[in-house]
Amino acid sequence: MCNITKEQVYKAIESVIDPEVGFNLVELGLIYDAIIDENCNVKVVMTLSTRGCPLHQMLTQWVQDAVKKIDGVNEVEVEVVWEPEWNISMAAEHVKKALGME
Amino acid sequence: MFQISKDYAPPFKMIEPFFVLGSIFYFLGTIILLFLHPKSGHFDFSIVGWAHWFLLGFVMMIIFGAMAQLVPVVVEVGHFAVDLYYIIWPLLLLGVLGMVSSFWFAPWLLPYGGLLVLVSMLIFLFETFMTLKKAQNITLTVKTVYWANIFLLIGILSGFFMTLAIGNGFDINLTKWLKAHAMLVLGGYVTLTIIGISMVLLPMFGLAHGFDDKPVNRAFKVMIVGVILYVVSTLISFYFATMLAWIVIFVAIANYFYQIYLIYKVRARKKEDIWSKSMFAGFFSLALAFIFGFFNLFIESEQLLLAVAWFLIVGFFGFLITGHLYKIIPFLVWFERFSPLVGKQKVPMLHEMVPVRDAEFEFYFSASGVVIAGFGLMLGSEDIFKGGVLLLVVGAFFLVKSVFWMLRFK
Numbered sequence A: 001m002c003n004i005t006k007e008q009v010y011k012a013i014e015s016v017i018d019p020e021v022g023f024n025l026v027e028l029g030l031i032y033d034a035i036i037d038e039n040c041n042v043k044v045v046m047t048l049s050t051r052g053c054p055l056h057q058m059l060t061q062w063v064q065d066a067v068k069k070i071d072g073v074n075e076v077e078v079e080v081v082w083e084p085e086w087n088i089s090m091a092a093e094h095v096k097k098a099l100g101m102e
Numbered sequence B: 001m002f003q004i005s006k007d008y009a010p011p012f013k014m015i016e017p018f019f020v021l022g023s024i025f026y027f028l029g030t031i032i033l034l035f036l037h038p039k040s041g042h043f044d045f046s047i048v049g050w051a052h053w054f055l056l057g058f059v060m061m062i063i064f065g066a067m068a069q070l071v072p073v074v075v076e077v078g079h080f081a082v083d084l085y086y087i088i089w090p091l092l093l094l095g096v097l098g099m100v101s102s103f104w105f106a107p108w109l110l111p112y113g114g115l116l117v118l119v120s121m122l123i124f125l126f127e128t129f130m131t132l133k134k135a136q137n138i139t140l141t142v143k144t145v146y147w148a149n150i151f152l153l154i155g156i157l158s159g160f161f162m163t164l165a166i167g168n169g170f171d172i173n174l175t176k177w178l179k180a181h182a183m184l185v186l187g188g189y190v191t192l193t194i195i196g197i198s199m200v201l202l203p204m205f206g207l208a209h210g211f212d213d214k215p216v217n218r219a220f221k222v223m224i225v226g227v228i229l230y231v232v233s234t235l236i237s238f239y240f241a242t243m244l245a246w247i248v249i250f251v252a253i254a255n256y257f258y259q260i261y262l263i264y265k266v267r268a269r270k271k272e273d274i275w276s277k278s279m280f281a282g283f284f285s286l287a288l289a290f291i292f293g294f295f296n297l298f299i300e301s302e303q304l305l306l307a308v309a310w311f312l313i314v315g316f317f318g319f320l321i322t323g324h325l326y327k328i329i330p331f332l333v334w335f336e337r338f339s340p341l342v343g344k345q346k347v348p349m350l351h352e353m354v355p356v357r358d359a360e361f362e363f364y365f366s367a368s369g370v371v372i373a374g375f376g377l378m379l380g381s382e383d384i385f386k387g388g389v390l391l392l393v394v395g396a397f398f399l400v401k402s403v404f405w406m407l408r409f410k
Ligand code: HEM
Pocket: B042, B043, B044, B047, B048, B051, B052, B055, B056, B059, B060, B114, B115, B117, B118, B155, B156, B157, B159, B160, B161, B162, B163, B166, B174, B178, B181, B182, B185, B186, B190
């Protein structure tokens, strides 16, 4: 049995910031899921705001590093998916405000 | 699966010279304008020399630097031989200086500078074609990049051909070749390339998603047809087809405008910054060039033609390029200096790496300068033109200042 929670994983990823937009990946809504198995292997399912993002590899690396810092975590895998396509409605309210939506 | 590895990103020191030199050419180019006369026709070698100073030293220099970064993003493969970029800029630099000074002082020396520019661009083209060959996923964008580069190839060969004619005094119909050359490089390469790049960058920086991209795909296809039709019909003096080619090109640009509007409508980032203002000024200039260009089809006027060229080259090309410098340079500097520190210490955000006040000065001086000087050209008024140029010089000074500030950000 593993007692790492989804919340802990999300909390850890909050330390990863997209330098272009200036918000962390969780508040941008780029993290779709965190799957934790009984051996404490974590799989993060995420997307990026742009397909041609030149930071692609670095961002996924940073997510992996951040999750690895959680106590008791085993293997960490990061999968980048393009479905569903990210859009601004997935971001937190304060992010939308700061970008000038509504 | 789509992956941009770090290997795709060229080293900072490889592309930095393109941006530094480009900005300096831009600044000096505005100063040189103070010594030109708005009433000179576009055939005048003082004008042709300036056009190459600005287009090769600023526009092409920065496009090449940006391509080092962007071709892999568009094509989804790594460069064929990215190290070639180390020799592209020195050759281009020497070639532009040689070519431009020949236009101004010694036309018989033209082939030498022309040859250096030709070689530098052939290396760029060779590298780009070899990279394109590796592409697995042949999208319309890849095809468009391919066509744009074919146009550049024919464009520079036609330029070199004219250079030989001028340098050796043999007789060709320069008027026709000049038109074909200008259309190939300005419409076929620069405009098509800017349309292509903006389809990558506008949604990325504006955070726009889920828009219909049919208009730009139409614009690509129609523009390619228009350029080919124009060049062929001009060279064989088929006047009717040339007129048709213009209409086709206008249709392409109209589609591009519609696409920009669609992106603009769904953008998530609504806060104005120096980048979005520059984009706005650039598209406004393109709209002016479009309208005046349309009138120029029916009104034969050298002044109107110069104004069209002005709004296209200095306004549209100028603002689209300078605006993106405020995004691209901070990114490159950040990637080089701060990305290794992520997670270890606090790193700056990209928008903190832009000198906001100087950038605002740059924008307002340049925007008013472009508009005033453009109308000066159209009215044939030396005073209005020079007044506008003076504003542009001040704007360009702030651009150079901002570029160095961003490059030195620690
Ligand atoms: C190997 C490279 C090039 C050579 C040797 C070359 C040479 C020339 C020559 C000889 C002319 C005609 C001058 C005359 O008879 O009036 C000309 C005109 C022109 N070229 Fe180039 N060119 C080159 C590349 C380019 C590029 C890359 C651009 C644009 C990005 C460009 C833009 C123009 C324009 C706009 C004109 C018309 C200028 C005017 O009418 O005032 N050229 N070029």
